[in-house]
Amino acid sequence: MSRLKLFAPVIGFLVLAVMLWRGLYLDPRTLPSVLIDKPLPDFELQTVELGDQIIGKADLPDEPFLLNVWGSYCLPCLQENPILMAAAEQDVVPIVGVNYKDKLNLAQLWLEDNGSPFEFSILDESGRLGIDLGVYGAPETFVIDGNGVIRYKHIGVIDYEAWEDEIMPAIAAVKAETGQ
Amino acid sequence: MRRFFKQGFFVLALFCAVLGAQLNPSNTALAAVDTFEFATPEQQQRFRRMSDEFRCPMCQNTNLTGSNGGVAEDLRREIYLMIIDGKTDDEIEQFMFERYGDFVFYRPRLTIETILLWFGPLLFFIMGAWIVMGIVRRAKASSSEPVELNEVEQERLRNLLDTVKDRD
Numbered sequence: 001m002s003r004l005k006l007f008a009p010v011i012g013f014l015v016l017a018v019m020l021w022r023g024l025y026l027d028p029r030t031l032p033s034v035l036i037d038k039p040l041p042d043f044e045l046q047t048v049e050l051g052d053q054i055i056g057k058a059d060l061p062d063e064p065f066l067l068n069v070w071g072s073y074c075l076p077c078l079q080e081n082p083i084l085m086a087a088a089e090q091d092v093v094p095i096v097g098v099n100y101k102d103k104l105n106l107a108q109l110w111l112e113d114n115g116s117p118f119e120f121s122i123l124d125e126s127g128r129l130g131i132d133l134g135v136y137g138a139p140e141t142f143v144i145d146g147n148g149v150i151r152y153k154h155i156g157v158i159d160y161e162a163w164e165d166e167i168m169p170a171i172a173a174v175k176a177e178t179g180q
Numbered sequence: 181m182r183r184f185f186k187q188g189f190f191v192l193a194l195f196c197a198v199l200g201a202q203l204n205p206s207n208t209a210l211a212a213v214d215t216f217e218f219a220t221p222e223q224q225q226r227f228r229r230m231s232d233e234f235r236c237p238m239c240q241n242t243n244l245t246g247s248n249g250g251v252a253e254d255l256r257r258e259i260y261l262m263i264i265d266g267k268t269d270d271e272i273e274q275f276m277f278e279r280y281g282d283f284v285f286y287r288p289r290l291t292i293e294t295i296l297l298w299f300g301p302l303l304f305f306i307m308g309a310w311i312v313m314g315i316v317r318r319a320k321a322s323s324s325e326p327v328e329l330n331e332v333e334q335e336r337l338r339n340l341l342d343t344v345k346d347r348d
Contacts, residue, residue, distance in 0.1 A: 028240060034281035101250050127254040134279040136237035136251045 033134055033153040040067075040148045041132035048099050048107045048121040055122065057148060064174045065094040066167070067142040068118070069130065071102040072110035074138040076157035083163050084117035093171055097121030100130050100138050143170040146178045216260045223263050230263075230272060231256050233287060237280045 044056045068084060070077040088095055097118035099107045104123060111121075124130055133142070143152035152170035154162060218224040228245070234255065236247035244252045244259070255276075262272050276284045288294040329337065 031237060031283045032281060034278065101254075127250065128258075130251070131254055131258060131279060134237075134281075136280070137249075 030155045031136075033150075035134050035150050036153065038150055040144060040150060041129065043122070043124075043129045043132070045129060046123045048097070048104065048111065048123055049116075049118075050120060055120075060096060060144070060148060061094045061119070062148075063094070063146050064171060064178065065096055065119075065144050066171075067096050067098060067133075067144055069098045069100045069133070069135050069138045069140040069142075070121070071100050071138045072106040073102065077139045078114060080139060080158040081114050081117065083158055083160065085115050087163075088117035092168075094119050098129060098133070098135075099123050099125075100135060101125065101127045141167065143167065143174060145174045216256075219264070226269065227256075227260055227263050230259050230269065234259075234276055234284045235286055237284060243286065 099121045141154045231244040234244045236242050236252040238249040238251045282288045
């Protein structure tokens with residue numbers, strides 16, 4: 001017992017060191033999402049592309065798709081656009097945009113300038129849909145399964161690493177599961 | 181012994197003071213100005229209290245009141261609308277929790293996941309007190325009891341003292 005007590009400080013130090021070491025590599029900006037495995041919230045909003053037409057949950061793809069939150073003011077969105085464009089070209093999955101807290105004309109201009117990977121972009125000018133999605137800043141990307149359930153969330157820019165290591169495996173898992 | 185108790189009490193009081201300061205996040209500066217109209221002062225007070233107590237999800241450590249972030253602005257508006265709508269505090273908390281999780285609470289809910297957060301400091305305090313008490317008890321045991329030597333030891337001590345004396 002007394003031998004064990006002698007090692008207590010060393011054990012304490014090791015536990016603390018491991019925890020702090022791990023802490024070095026945690027990003028405090030990525031909050032764990034409580035919305036994983038929850039269905040998408042209901043909404044009735046216009047889009048950037050379709051004029052006056054109001055769309056809702058029923059108009060979203062009924063196969064696995066990506067929901068990408070973006071804005072014309074958002075520099076990381078510009079950064080990840082080529083990756084999304086390539087994915088759209090290769091028909092990996094449909095990509096639906098959420099134009100978050102933006103102005104319609106600026107959003108249209110941005111898509112004209114940079115190209116659009118989106119089937120369409122839901123126009124969330126007030127940010128209300130964003131709140132229901134637990135969004136706190138563009139870009140954020142959700143993997144949605146064929147039943148409209150949120151299965152994965154990526155916060156921040158999608159670089160090639162994130163695409164290969166996170167988004168693609170998440171899509172593959174959802175596709176494999178539903179056989180789509 | 182009495183001095184020991186006095187010191188213990190002081191440490192306990194200090195601990196409580198720190199804990200009290202931690203639990204009161206409302207002493208942050210007010211940065212944002214909203215122009216919300218309330219029907220009653222109670223509603224305004226509730227709005228104030230709630231936006232003080234929720235953490236802005238975008239910023240790392242600012243409450244909704246103190247943040248100019250886009251999402252904080254939107255969340256203040258939602259809280260305002262819910263208060264006007266007659267929602268209870270619990271309902272508003274639930275609304276925030278369902279979207280942003282425990283992160284938005286400066287006063288996290290007591291769950292299995294947050295139990296260490298709540299009682300961790302107490303645990304460390306008890307551990308510290310236990311160690312201090314052990315040290316004090318051992319120090320006292322070794323210093324206060326008179327040492328009694330038997331015949332042989334007495335003889336050895338005398339010899340030792342003699343050698344020291346011879347050396348001088």
